Amino acid sequence: MEQRISLITLGVDDFERSRRFYEQGLGWVAKDAPDGVVFYQLPGIALALFGRDDLAQDAHHPIDGRFSGITIAINERTEADVDMVLTQAAAAGATILKPAEKVFWGGYSGYFADLDGHVWEVAMNPFWTINDDGTLTL
Structure with missing residues (x-):
């Protein structure tokens, strides 16, 4: 596979x-x-x-109301882009779980929960490349 x-x-x-x-x-x-x-x-x-x-x-699979332990990430090219996505999400009704901040692994990251509680990370990782087509290269 x-x-x-x-x-x-x-x-x-x-x-x-x-x-x-x-x-x-x-x-x-x-x-x-x-x-x-x-x-x-x-x-x-x-x-x-x-x-x-x-x-x-x-x-x-029954719904049990617990956090699934899964997050989805949006990786951005700059810290300003991370801040913009979090601001946009909050304005649309998302709950900011963690405002963006510099993180231990050398990047910049924050989290929001969408209207159904799905947890999204918005991050800038200086060690990864966001290609022109938006795909991620590790």
């Missing part, structure tokens, strides 16, 4: 509210939106929003 992730699906409590957060709040553009799901094309990967209960049923 090849080492890759093709799609990340977030289970959301209120589909239309979450879609507004990503599209109007963060400025993302939907690539496809069949009934009850929306897909966003990202560099080299896609993100989907799907009703949380529907996703739990589809995966045969």
Whole structure:
């Protein structure tokens, strides 16, 4: 099997509210939106929003209300870009969990929770390259 992730699906409590957060709040553009799901094309990967209960049923995994231990990261080229994304997310209703700050590994990072509690890190890592097409090279 090849080492890759093709799609990340977030289970959301209120589909239309979450879609507004990503599209109007963060400025993302939907690539496809069949009934009850929306897909966003990202560099080299896609993100989907799907009703949380529907996703739990589809995966045969009950919702238990605990933090999953999974975060999703948006890597930016500069500290100013990190600050801009966190500001944009907060203005759209996200909860800032950790304001951006210089971190022990030499970068700059902060966290927000989207409207459904999914945890996103926004970071600038001086040791990684964000390519012109937006993909990440370690």
